[in-house]
Structures are given as structure tokens and as C-alpha cells.
Amino acid sequence: MKEKLNAIKEQAIAQIEAVGAQSAQALDKLNDIRVNYLGKKGELTALLKGMKDVAPEERPKVGQMVNDVRAEIEQVLDKATEKMKRAALAGRLSAEKIDVTLPAKMNVIGHRHPNMIALEEVERIFTGMGYEVVEGPEIEKDYYNFEALNIPADHPAKDEQDTFYITGDILLRTQTSGTQVHELEKGRLPIRMLAPGRVFRSDEVDATHSPCFHQIEGLVVDRDITFADLKGTLAEFARELFGEATKVKFRPHHFPFTEPSAEMDVTCFKCGGSGCRFCKGSGWIEILGCGMVHPHVLEMSGVDPEEYTGFAFGVGLERIALLKYEIDDMRLLYENDIRFLKQF
């Protein structure tokens, strides 16, 4: 009996080992072997069925022997099967190799206008500092565009700005500064306001001019607002927008609706301030106009300048976009060539 079992075992193992690893039907063959030896009609099962011929006292021993052989064959079989499966997977993986350098399948996603990207960046910075983004009308009353900003009739600044008029009293706003007045008139203090918008000036179209462009107006009015606050806020803005290393410089200037007034330069972000072609050798780039809100402007809109002070600033959006993205011709912003827009 023992010999018989051993013979079966060796025969089975020999058959298992004979199964070629590379053969496509290898797993099937192993399965056949499993059935032949261990299946219901397999040889070992047949042996167990033949137990009735074995003496009862011998039966546990023989049973044990059969089970041992069975376990041994199963183990070899499992091992071989596992090996075959792994080989088959390896084969599949190697057959499925692709050329990862073939072109990507792109999802078609649209692009934001560079003006908009710049605006959203500015909005992000100022909303983070507690500013509310508001809007004002593009077609505006003379009062809001000029008079309430300390630019009375006959003021030379009215000519300087080459205004488009609709009627004597209604015009296309030349600056977003009128939104300051609207906000002040609401009478809700304190104010931290950011007002982006479209403005118009009678300039012929060329590489640096457009009759239609955008500004972003900022206004802060509260008790105890100082020129130092103005400097700190705008320096922070410049660092956020142009990078940590950016330095700012404030130069005295004149705007009818602020006093004291200033223009702010930032260190050239191309050369870092050492001077290059981009900044015309000066190391600085003019970025915005600003100042403390003129007391008369506060007064005209019903805010007591003895109690409240504030600062205001105005940034040209196109100027930011052109500088930041190194666009060399303003006309590109209004042609909407998809090859241009896709670069942002």
C-alpha cells in the first residue's frame, strides 16, 4: 500500500513538473492533474474508497498515509499553479507595454482672459485683507466722474482725460474713482472697497493705448487711517502680486481727489531692480496712483473729514496684465485670437 501510494505521489509530481511553464494550457493541464489524482474519481479517492479491504485496525494509519500524500500533492500542485499564474501575469504585463511618449489625449478646457486672471489675483489679495468687491456704472454722471472727485467744471484734468460724452451731463466714465463716491454716499462706515471696472478714454488704438480699458479702484475709510497705512497696504499688495522680494517706492504726485498723493513704483521683477531693458534701466516700474482721500471729497459725500480719514488707490488692470505676462502689444487683449488666449 505504501509503495502504491509513493508510486502515485511520484507519478503525480513528475507529471506536475512536466507541465511546461510557458505552455498556454499550463493551468488547464495542472487542473487536469488535480482532477486525475485528487478529484472525486481520482486515484487517491479511489484508494480511499478501497479502504473497506483494509483491516479496520490498519485503516487510521492508511487513511493518514493517503491524506499525507494528498496534502503533499496538493502543495506541489498549488505551488506550481501559483508559479504558472505569476508567469502568465508577467507575460501579459510585458505584452501590454505601451509607448508612453505618444501624444496625450487632451481634455479641451477653455482659458481665462489674462486681464481676468490678473484681476482675480488682485481680488484675492484684497478680499483676504477684508475688502468687498463692488461695481459702479460704466455710463456715468459727470458729478460722479469729476465733480464729486474735486474736479469741478473747467478743471484742466477734465481735458487731460479726453472724455467721451453722451450728453452734457452723462459720459463714459474715465476712471473707476467714481465708485469711491457711490460707496461713500451709502454712508456705511468703515469702508474697505475694491471696485474693478471698465473705463474709457478718447485714445486712438495702438500698442500701448486703447479707448476701452480697465482699472481697479481701492478705498479704505475709517477712523485713524494714515498715510503709513496706505504705504503698508500697497507694499503688501505688491509683494503678493509680484513676489516676496518686491520693494516699493512712493513718489509725491497730484490727483485732485487725494491729498497727499503719490505714485507707487515697484522694483522691476525682471531684473530685481538692477536695471534692464524692461524697466528702461531704472530698476523701477510705475504701477499705480494713490493718496489720502481729499477731505473735500469726504465732505461732499457726507463723511466728516474731522472724524474719518481714508486712502484710495487706482491700478490699471491692463498695465498689470501686460507687465506680469510680458505681453508687448495691448491690441492682443481685444483681438481674442485663440492662440493668444490659450497661453494663459
Added chain:
Amino acid sequence: MNTALSWIKAYVPDLECTAQEYCDRMTLSGTKVEGYTALDKNLEKIVVGEIRKIEKHPDADKLIVCQVDIGGQILQIVTGAPNVKEGDKVPVVLDGGKVAGGHDGGPLPEEGIKIKAGRLRGVESAGMMCSIEELGSSRDMYPDAPESGIYILPADAVPGEDAVALLGMRDTVFEYEITSNRVDCYSVLGIAREAAATFDKPFLPPVVKVVENGENVNDYVSVEVEDADLCSRYCARVCTNIKIGPSPEWMQRRLAASGIRPINNLVDVTNYVMEEYGQPMHAFDLDTVAGHKIIVRRAKDGEEFQTLDGQMRKLDKDILMICDAEKEIGIAGIMGGENSKITDKVKTVLFEAAVFNGPNIRKSAKRLGLRTDASGKFEKGLDPANAREAIDRACQLIQELGCGEVVGGTVDVCQTLAPLRVLPFEPDKYNKLLGTRISEEQMLSIFEKLDIRVLRNGDQIQLEIPSFRQDLVGRADLAEEVARFYGYDKIPVTLPASSSTMGKLSFKLRVEQKARDIAEYCGFSQGMSYSFESPKVFDKLLLAQDDKAREAIAISNPLGEDFSIMRTLPLNGMLVSLSNNYNRRNKDVRLYELENVYIPKSLPLTELPDERMQFTLGFYGNGDFYTLKGVVEEFLESLGMKERKVYDPEAGRPFLHPGRQAAILYQGQQLGYLGEVHPLVCENYSIGTRAYVAVLDMPAVLPFATFDRKYEGIARYPAVTRDISMIVPKEVLAGDIESVIVQRGGRLLESYSLFDVYEGSQIKEGCRSLAYTISFRAMDRTLEESDVAGAMKKIVNGLEQLGAQLRDK
């Protein structure tokens, strides 16, 4: 405004600084320097030479060989210049030196031109004699230079000395950008005062003293100002025995550096004083002034007048004129008349220094199309106190330069001058506004440097503002003066104290942000276009003559017809953009815009119009009507608009394909429209393919939009679905069928979807086959067959009423 540094230094003698330092510090104290030019740029190794001997060149007819004494050394120099003779003193550039330009006076090369010793036609030449053009200037600035040839220096020039210095070119010209509030800085004295304060050096203006001849001006001339509203002061003085000749070299150089061409002593003096004091002057030949009387009055409508440039000018009643007893002799503040112009034969001169109304001069100059140096100054509004000193200064110069004698006295017709403004000194308030702690003493010293008088009355301090600083009106103005000279850069950097405001976008802006996001997810890129366009656009868009959209707001002073009306439709911008792309052969272009149209409430405008934000999508290439419809639905869904959107094919938009357009409705409200662009419109815009547009009127969308979301649960029980297939006449729209399903599907109806549309040979002519899957579900139980049978029956009945013929499954 351009001024030589040497002129500034004439009044601030202690000023010592490099050009760059001057530029930086003046800019930081508020007198912005735009740039500067060294007059001696690229002029190297140029000395005075005396021509000792001139011989003909042996091999060239047009060349001569000169022996030139350059101070103890004789150089041989060959030249082709026709104008030199023995004994002339000339500028000579030595071997290895540089000149600024070529002899043709063309644009100056950045690096100049290097000069080396060499041979000309075989004869050695050790340097070059220079023309004024080679020295980087022109005959305009050096009127004594010959038309072509070498510049001849004065006879007393010393050979070997620096010729560049002798020519007044060791100087730097600064260009200033003066802000409109600083009228006083449109003058050399104004800038010099700022420079003195900036560098903390004494300011020494000229001492004006006139030596008079004992006659009385009232015997020469009388002045009457009829329209005093336009002329607040008119000063007149007379000079006799005028001898016209060139003005001195220093005066010519200063004028030339300011960009003013030297003419003769008389004209140069008026220009010089205009630059120095910022007060324009005019000189009349008194012998041409009828009745020796000056009358200042308005012109009459339609009159014509010949200005001294020879042009006839059309006048009107708002233009102020200078007249004599019989006729007009000049346009006040703008230009003199041909009839009283100074000639070389002039014997007696009448000087005018007046102050005219700034805005009036500005408008008159604009209407006449004649802006002059003088009008440019008057229009800013001059200080009446300045006129008297300026006219005295002019007379002083006439007398000092030997140009004539000064008749005693001044005719001065002047409105009462306003008293000087006195403001309180409020150091704490200045510091509070600036965020600084500047001492009182420092503030007062700044004010004094600016000629603001400090008036002390016991403990009380007041500030008396000089008449030339009309811009200093209140506390903020004085704080700015303190800040400017304390230094903007020294003011601390702080942030406003803690905020009680919240940073946010308005709901409208958030919805617009969502529109951009959705458009971009769907492959559309953002474009921007002008708000104004041509009225011809309406024809290009095939609008009927009485279409409401033609009622557009017109700009009264547009930049030409193409930019003359405010758009009432967003289509033109989009179609132009698509056309630009199409004609540049860009494939599959998808664009969107979010911009306003301007709808007048009435025309002509009496109140502000409606500015309506339009979300406009347009594309050509891959896709069709339904692609765009998909974007519209994605957008509306993203705004929480879950109800069924209705598409009405009767949109009535003439610029869209009549069979491929729809109005978009939501809860009965029209939100916009979409469709294929009419082929004729495509043709008008040179778009050679099918294009599609959608327009959503954002103010109509906004009331339905919400960003609030509520969890509705996930169904735990299975749905029951039914497929129905039907043949319907083509007039029955899918929308009609869906209305029936929605209205009759009952509470359990979950969704429906079209899965097949077929028309063709197996289907009856004029009909098509549509197939829908309809799905029912309950949130709380598994549905039974019987639950949906009723609803299905109602739906089928409704469809049959529409004319549908249900097909067997």
C-alpha cells in the same frame, strides 16, 4: 518742461550733485524728472583750434589742408568744409576723441562717433574740425552756425582750451513732468525753489531793479480792460530806442536748452522771462498800435483775424482780444497779430504781461486749434502777483543787454488782488494723517524753505501762503508739503488697525465667476471686446429697421463711426472675434464673453441706461446646436436651476438661422437665446463655416440662481423603468412630448430620457420615431407593477392626444 541745470544753479549756487542724484531727489520730493540729457554726451577731446594756414589739397579739388594751432602745438587737418579761413577759431576733435553726430544732422548714434588720425587722399589729417551738427546740436539752437561747414568760435577763444565748455555744452538738461496743481513750477524759479528746499540750500532769485529813462509810460500808452472777467490783470511797459541784435551767448544757451530757438535780443528777453517766471509776455511795435491805446475785450462772432504766423483765424464772442483804438492786434494769451508784429525796424516796444482766465484760454485755444507756449501757461491759471515782477524783469534785461531804454512807470490795470491765505499750523493733525512723529521745528523749517511765512502770535502759529501756491488750501495740502520734504520713504509702513469689514464678492460677481468656470470646463476661452461699435453693425446682423436693438446710445465725440454707439447686443464683438480666428485659420474656436450691453430707458438719454451683463458663448468647428445647448444647461444647473428649461423655436432673432434658434425660458421667464448664426450674417462677418452663439441675459438669470444646496438622499429602492417608442408627426417637438411626460408622470416620475430618434424609409412620410426611457421610483419602498401602470396610461393617453402612435415594444 526742459531746463538746463546751470540755469537752476544760477539761483541755487550751492547746489552740488550728480545728474542722477538730482534726478532721484527731485523726483522723491515731488518734482518728477522724466529724464535728462548731458549736452556734452559723446563729446571727447574737443579743443579750440586756430587755423594758421590753409593750402589746397594736392589731389582733391574739394579738400583743403589746414595747419591748426591747438595751444602750443600745430596739427595738420584736412577738411572739405567751404567756410573756414585763416585766423578762424574752430572746435577741433583730436585723435582718439569723439563727436556726437554726423555732419548731416541725422539722428545721433548712441555711442557717438570715434575720430582717429588718418589720411585723406594721401594727406595726413590729425583730427577733425567740427560742425554744430557733429557737436550734437543744430542751427536752430546756435543760429550763428553756418548752413553747412565748420562752427566758427568767437575771436577771443583761446587755442587749446575746452571748446565744449566754451559752447556752453558742459551742462545737463532735465525734463520735468509738472503736475497740474503746481502752476508755479512751470518756471525755472519755481523749480529752483523746489531744488533749494530739496537739497536744503539757499534760494537766491534774481534781484529786479529797473533803470528808467525819466519819461512817463502814461505819455506813451493807455490801457482799458472791458472784459475784466477774462483778464484779471494787465501790465504794460514801454521801451524806446530799441536796437535789435543777437542776445548774449548765456541767454541763447539757456533758451536753447529749454527747446526755444534764439531769435534776437527783444524776442529772446520775452521768452527768457516766460521761462524764468512762468509769465508769458508779449511785445507789440507801439508805432503800429493805433491811438497808442490798448483795449482788452471779447471778439465778435464770425470776425476774422490774421495771427503773426500768417494764418487767418475765425473768432467768436468767447475769444478775448487785445485791440488798439481801431482794430484787433492780438488774440489774448494765444498769439499776436500780423498787423502789430515786431520787425527789425522797431523803435518803440510795448510789453504786455497779463493774467487771463485759464479755462477761457484753454477753450479758445482748443477751438482755434492753436496751442502755443503762452496759452499752455495761461490755461493753468497764473498768479496775478507774478505779472508785475515779470514785466519789470523783462525791462531790466532790455536795459542791461543794451537793447533799449525803459520808459518810467507801469500801466497796471488790476482787479483787487485777493489777500494772502492764512492757515492754522496743526502739527498734530499732520502727524495723525501721515502716521508720523515729525517735530514742530522740522515742519516749520520745511514751510519756511517753501516761502511759506510763519506768523507767530504768542503761542499761536499761523502760516501765510504765498500767492504762487494757490494749491495750498487746507490741512491735507500742508501735510503733503511736510511729507514731501520729510521724505515719503521715511514715513513708516503699517497696516490699518483690525478690520471690522468682510472681504467678499457680490452675489452677481459670484454668478459671473461660475459662468466663467462652466464655460472654461466646456472648452470656451474668454474674450473681451470694446463696448462701442459702428451703427452699421445692425445691418450686418440683419435687424429690421424698426428693431428695438437699433435704439442705441450714441457718443457725441466718438473716435470715428466705428466706435460711435454703445452696443445693445453682444453679438458683434463675438462674431468679430470668431471671424478674426477663422481668417487666421484657427480650428475649432470656442469663445465666451461676459460684458455689458447698454439699453437706454429713453433717447436722448436723460437718465443712466440699463447696463446688462451678457454671458455670450460662440463657436465654430467641432459641435453643433446641441453642444451649445449643453453648455447653457450645465451653467443653469450649476446655479441650482433644476426645473425644466423650455426652448421655444420661435425666438424671432433675425441674425440666427430661422430653423435653428431657440429662446431659453425658465419658469416662464426668458433668459436668453441660442442658435446657429444665419448664413448671411456669417457671410457679413467673413466666417466661412457654421457658427453658433448663445446669449444669456444675466439680470434675468440672477433671480433664479442660488448656491444653496440640500441633500436629497440617495434612493435605496430600485426604480421601475418603462421604454416607450412612438411615431409622431414632425411638427410635434421632443419638448412637447416631454411636457406630457412631466405633467402626467405623477409623483413617482423620477426621470426620462430620449434614447432614439429615427426618421427614414421605414417611417411614414412627415413623421419620425422617438423612443424614451421613463423611470419611476419611490424613496420609501420598492414599486410594484401596479404603481406605475396608472401613470404610464396617463402618459400614453396624453401622447396619443399629441398625435403620437405608440409602437409595439
